[in-house]
Amino acid sequence: MTTTNAPMTVRTPWHLWVVGIIAVLWNGFGGYDFTMSVTQGEAYFRSMGMTDAQIAYYDAMPTWMYAPWVLGVWGAVAGSILLLLRSRYAFHAFALSMVGLIVSLIYAFGLSNGAEVMGSAIYMQFVILAGAMFFLWYSWMMMKRGVLR
Numbered sequence: 001m002t003t004t005n006a007p008m009t010v011r012t013p014w015h016l017w018v019v020g021i022i023a024v025l026w027n028g029f030g031g032y033d034f035t036m037s038v039t040q041g042e043a044y045f046r047s048m049g050m051t052d053a054q055i056a057y058y059d060a061m062p063t064w065m066y067a068p069w070v071l072g073v074w075g076a077v078a079g080s081i082l083l084l085l086r087s088r089y090a091f092h093a094f095a096l097s098m099v100g101l102i103v104s105l106i107y108a109f110g111l112s113n114g115a116e117v118m119g120s121a122i123y124m125q126f127v128i129l130a131g132a133m134f135f136l137w138y139s140w141m142m143m144k145r146g147v148l149r
Contacts, residue, residue, distance in 0.1 A: 010146040012086060023080035023135050027073070030128075034073045057117040065107055072100030076132065083139055088148040091139040094132070101132050 036044040037058070045055045075097030082090035105125060108114030115122045142148045 012147060016083070016086070016142060016147060019135075019138055020080065020084040023076075023083055026131055027076035027080045027135075030073045031077045034069065053117050054119075054121070057112070057114060061112075065104070068100040068103035068107070070100070072097050072104055072132075075100060076135065079135060079139065083135075083142070083148075086142075086148050088143045090148060091136070091143050094136040094139050098132050098136055101129060105129065 042055055042059075045058065050058075075093050075095075079090045079093035079097055082093055108118070108122065108125065139148065
């Protein structure tokens with residue numbers, strides 16, 4: 001009986017490429033939105049159809065809220081790229097992104113009048129949360145199965 005110490009190679013499932021590309025597109029838009037929000041401000045907000053009250057809400061956002069916003073957005077972008085690279089660090093990046101998102105939700109729903117000001121647009125936060133939870137779960141599953149190294 002011959003044994004080797006060579007590591008087993010796990011094939012990349014086809015769905016990793018589908019999920020990875022969707023993740024890059026979805027989270028890439030988040031990166032675009034963040035960049036435009038920070039660099040173009042009111043002009044970008046108006047082009048997105050935001051009301052004066054919604055623009056004022058973003059303008060009044062405390063400086064400390066940029067940290068979870070950056071963590072949420074760019075953690076997800078990094079996680080998406082790392083997922084396509086089959087890196088186990090994709091899970092860690094998505095986990096950091098989730099922390100940023102949760103802090104942002106706590107601010108919007110508990111520490112400010114974000115839910116009131118944003119109106120029905122606030123429900124998009126739950127769509128974002130569902131997507132973030134899926135990408136976190138998926139990267140964890142791929143890491144657990146040895147697809148991510």
